[in-house]
Structure formats: structure tokens, C-alpha cells
Amino acid sequence: MKNFSYPLTKIGIVGGGQLGKMMAQEAKKMGFYVTVLDPTSESPAGQVADREIVGDFYNEKKLKELIESSDVTTYDLENVDTKVFKEFKNRGYKIFPSPETLETIQDKYVQKKTLAEKGIPVPDFKKVESEEDLKSFGFPVVQKARKGGYDGRGVFVLKSEEYISNAIDGETFIEKFVNLEKELAVLVARNIKGEVKIYPVVEMVFDERVNICDTVVSPARIDEKIDETAKKIAIETVEILNGVGIFAIEMFLTKDGEILVNEVAPRPHNSGHHTIEACLTSQFEQHIRAIASLPLGSTEQIIPAVMINILGEPGYKGKPVIEGLDEILSIPGVSFHLYCKKETKPFRKMGHITVVDKNLKSAIEKANKAKKAIKIKGEEKI
Ligand SMILES: Nc1ncnc2c1ncn2[C@@H]1O[C@H](COP(=O)(O)OP(=O)(O)O)[C@@H](O)[C@H]1O
Ligand SMILES: [Mg+2]
Numbered sequence: 332m333k334n335f336s337y338p339l340t341k342i343g344i345v346g347g348g349q350l351g352k353m354m355a356q357e358a359k360k361m362g363f364y365v366t367v368l369d370p371t372s373e374s375p376a377g378q379v380a381d382r383e384i385v386g387d388f389y390n391e392k393k394l395k396e397l398i399e400s401s402d403v404t405t406y407d408l409e410n411v412d413t414k415v416f417k418e419f420k421n422r423g424y425k426i427f428p429s430p431e432t433l434e435t436i437q438d439k440y441v442q443k444k445t446l447a448e449k450g451i452p453v454p455d456f457k458k459v460e461s462e463e464d465l466k467s468f469g470f471p472v473v474q475k476a477r478k479g480g481y482d483g484r485g486v487f488v489l490k491s492e493e494y495i496s497n498a499i500d501g502e503t504f505i506e507k508f509v510n511l512e513k514e515l516a517v518l519v520a521r522n523i524k525g526e527v528k529i530y531p532v533v534e535m536v537f538d539e540r541v542n543i544c545d546t547v548v549s550p551a552r553i554d555e556k557i558d559e560t561a562k563k564i565a566i567e568t569v570e571i572l573n574g575v576g577i578f579a580i581e582m583f584l585t586k587d588g589e590i591l592v593n594e595v596a597p598r599p600h601n602s603g604h605h606t607i608e609a610c611l612t613s614q615f616e617q618h619i620r621a622i623a624s625l626p627l628g629s630t631e632q633i634i635p636a637v638m639i640n641i642l643g644e645p646g647y648k649g650k651p652v653i654e655g656l657d658e659i660l661s662i663p664g665v666s667f668h669l670y671c672k673k674e675t676k677p678f679r680k681m682g683h684i685t686v687v688d689k690n691l692k693s694a695i696e697k698a699n700k701a702k703k704a705i706k707i708k709g710e711e712k713i
Pocket of ligand 1: 454473475480481482483484486506507508509510511514537542581593594
């Protein structure tokens with residue numbers, strides 16, 4: 332039997348956004364000591380951490396300070412310096428998911444190639460080396476930046492040849508445009524010993540104005556065979572990547588009933604926020620357990636759930652002003668999460684709500700009502 336003293340483990344988190352915040356909250360609940368590195372002071376995660384270090388994610392000195400003062404280091408975003416991570420890993424520091432896993436995922440082209448070579452179904456893809464390459468799959472076609480994209484930034488749909496003049500510069504690849512029936516996501520946790528736990532498959536619905544995942548429905552309304560296939564592919568994907576921590580596998584369900592992996596996130600994900608209220612172990616606690624080498628928790632979902640992102644209202648910026656809070660909190664089963672970002676911007680992820688209800692249909696109805704009522708505006712009009 333192992334004995335533990337307080338704090339359990341000192342955890343360093345690179346990135347102080349909402350994912351880091353919810354990770355830090357769960358870690359602190361269990362008695363971990365949390366340090367956060369973010370370019371801005373009092374970041375969402377910095378506000379709840381024991382200690383914050385202010386610095387850029389590529390600032391070697393600051394990364395060193397974080398890693399050296401932590402027993403294990405993790406991150407809430409992919410855009411991190413893997414070179415520095417590797418150097419520290421080689422010197423014996425614990426970094427999870429590993430810098431090698433992160434490196435493969437960071438470059439979306441390498442990620443796709445790695446998975447495709449091991450037999451994971453993905454949309455047809457091709458590296459872009461010349462303008463001609465953009466035409467290889469005909470139109471429409473999806474062009475993606477290899478690195479640095481998120482929330483639809485770095486993804487461009489070329490509807491016809493005329494769109495080529497607006498194509499993304501830099502290192503990119505193209506993907507066949509998939510006729511989507513639904514977008515699904517599966518969260519998989521894997522710890523250092525290789526123990527694996529999987530969450531129920533969820534449906535992601537997108538705000539078409541900005542291509543940001545807007546609503547998550549859990550469990551997904553799909554038939555059993557698709558559910559099984561999605562789960563099998565998700566576990567294989569995390570094993571191929573040798574992942575440690577929580578991983579989100581974004582998938583496409585095509586009109587022909589096929590499952591294709593779109594992309595993988597090596598961290599807690601927007602498609603798993605509902606696990607805080609709806610599952611026995613949240614994705615954030617699970618991630619902390621995995622990287623701290625503790626047994627993983629049950630992923631059982633105890634009640635259906637719908638999660639809605641609250642995006643900054645277009646036309647406003649500056650200090651956030653919340654409208655409709657009384658109304659949404661009067662609906663039974665609604666939980667409100669505010670990320671406490673200092674400033675709002677159009678479509679910035681400012682918070683989310685989770686609605687739980689024994690009946691999924693009525694959770695969806697309540698969520699739609701809440702979505703209309705809640706708004707985050709800013710003190711300044713733009
Ligand atoms: N090959 C594709 N066919 C059709 N739609 C796609 C394709 N690739 C991406 N999309 C759409 O664009 C969204 C964002 O693409 P994704 O690669 O997940 O980038 P991001 O890093 O911004 O999440 C997807 O969730 C999906 O709605
Ligand atoms: Mg995505």
C-alpha cells in the first residue's frame with residue numbers, strides 16, 4: 332500500500348484558458364498543488380491555481396521554471412514548444428501527454444498520416460506543395476493549416492477554383508470534403524500503465540457563422556453499431572499515439588454511415604464539459620488521475636446532458652456583461668460556468684452551460700431555451 336502526503340503531486344499546466352481552469356479546479360479538489368504558465372496574469376486557470384507564472388509558451392526560461400517546480404507537467408493547448416519539452420523529458424522530468432505524442436498531433440498532416448498508416452479511417456488527404464495540388468480532389472475541398480489552427484481558424488473550404496486566390500498560405504494539406512451526417516467525439520483516458528477508460532460517444536453541433544462547436548449532446552443519438560465502431564476506433568487511435576492523459580477523438584459520421592477520424596486533441600476537450608455534471612468522473616479529474624499515475628475513475632454517464640457554449644455576443648468587446656442569468660438558473664438541471672476572462676470579443680468562448688435531465692429530449696428543449704436567454708455582451712460596442 333502506498334502512502335500519500337499533501338500535496339499529492341505538484342502539477343504544472345502550460346496554458347491558462349478555460350481547460351486549464353477546469354483541470355486546476357479538479358486537481359485542487361483532490362489536494363494537488365497547481366502552477367499555471369500563461370502570457371497574461373490572472374488568466375482563467377491562473378485565478379484558481381496556487382501559483383501563476385506569466386510568460387509566453389515558447390519562453391524557454393519560463394517553461395523551465397514551470398517544469399522544474401512541478402512533479403508532472405501537462406498542457407491545455409497543443410501550441411507548445413515540444414523541443415523544450417523533449418529536453419526536459421530526457422533529463423527525467425515527467426511531461427504528459429509525452430512530447431512525442433504532442434509532436435505527432437501538433438502537425439495535423441503528420442497526425443493524419445500516422446493514423447492512416449495504422450489503418451485508422453480518415454478522409455482522403457494530400458500535402459499541398461503547389462497550387463496544382465489544391466485541385467487534386469476537385470471542389471469543394473477543405474484546406475487545412477498543418478500547425479497552429481483551432482476553432483475553425485486554419486480551416487478553409489474552397490468551394491470552387493476561384494477560391495484558390497484566397498487559399499491559406501504556408502504549410503497546408505487538403506482533405507476531401509466529407510458529406511456529414513453528424514460530427515461525433517469520443518473521450519478516451521489512458522494512464523501510464525496503459526489502463527484505458529472510454530466515455531459515451533457525443534454529438535457535436537457547430538455554429539456555422541464561425542465553425543465553433545456550439546452544442547454537445549450526450550449520449551449521441553446514433554445506432555449501436557456506429558457507437559461500437561466509433562469507440563473501437565477511438566481506443567485504437569489513442570493506443571497508436573501512445574497517449575497518456577485524456578484524449579478527444581473528433582469524428583465524422585458520413586451520410587453513408589462510415590466513421591472517419593477528423594482530428595485528435597491530447598487534452599480535455601470542449602466535447603467533454605458535460606462530464607462534470609453528467610458522469611461519475613469528469614474528463615478533467617480523469618486527466619489529472621492519468622498523468623499523476625493514479626487509477627482511472629468510472630466514466631459511467633448517470634444522466635443525459637446537453638452542453639452549450641456561451642460565445643461573446645457579436646457587436647461587443649471589453650469587460651463582460653452577463654444577461655439572462657436569473658432566467659437560465661430558474662430552469663431545473665442547468666449549471667452555469669463562467670471562465671472569468673477579463674475581456675469579451677465576438678464569438679470568444681466565455682463560458683458554458685450544462686443541462687442535465689433524465690430525458691434527453693427535454694434536456695435539448697431546456698438547452699435551446701437557455702441558449703436564447705443567456706448572452707455575454709461587453710461594456711464597449713463595436
Ligand atoms: N474534410 C472535411 N469535410 C467536411 N467538413 C470538414 C472537413 N474537415 C473539417 N471540416 C469542418 O470544419 C470543422 C473544423 O475542422 P477541424 O479540422 O476540426 O479544425 P479545428 O482545429 O478548427 O477544430 C470540423 O469540425 C468540420 O465541421
Ligand atoms: Mg476540430
